[in-house]
Amino acid sequence: METPIVDFTDEDVSEFAATGISFQDYLKQFDGKHSEWLMGNVIVMSNNTLHQEILAFLVALLHLYLGMAKIGKLLLAGVPMYIDDDQPAREPDMMIVFNENVHRIKPTYLEGAADICIEIVSPESTKRDYGGKFSQYEAAGVREYWRIDPIRKQTDFYVLRDVDGEQHYQRIGLDERGRFVSTLLSGFALDTAIFWRAELPAGMELVELAQRMSKPAD
Secondary structure, three states: OOOOOOOOOOOOHHHOOEOOOOHHHHHHHOOOOOEEEEOOEEEEOOOOHHHHHHHHHHHHHHHHHHHHHOOEEEEEOOOOEEOOOOOOEEOOOEEEEEHHHHHHEOOOOEEOOOOEEEEEOOHHHHHHHHHHHHHHHHHHOOOEEEEEEOOOOEEEEEEEEEEOOEEEEEEOOOOOOOEEEOOOOOOOEEEHHHHHOOOOOOHHHHHHHHHHHHOOOO
């Protein structure tokens, strides 16, 4: 598959935090900041309270699930996913890296594609999450892309599949119970309506949810 042309049409170039900066210098200067390296240019991201609430819920759920399933690690924004110098080093809100790929986790970045990338859409990230990141994650070989949009109360889940000899994203439909069922995380089935609850699961409800998902199939 050909490498896509990146033209930054989904970015406001007037808001670049830095220009003409190498990836190694970016790692030093923007360490710990929620930012992304765009082949020499740097943008810094922002979010809001609703974004933070959904992020906190998913982080807690996935930490519990992965801790029980023992299949991989969860990385959070602040760790760039470096493909090469000709591609943006994006920082998904969350990344899952399976055990067979954890050797690619470096102290300050992930070398190569994550197995799963998860984005929670903010007002300032809509074009980016629906546009550039979709095609860039697809080209990089991210096997599942989850996109949760609290603004529109919409969830979209994609899996990378072979289509006529090329790898392309195909949408994962919900099951008959309205749940997203991951193609990669065994047992992980989540009712998407949960994201729009006034109070997201916490405490024992959260633990029991993770336990049901991580329980081996009979």
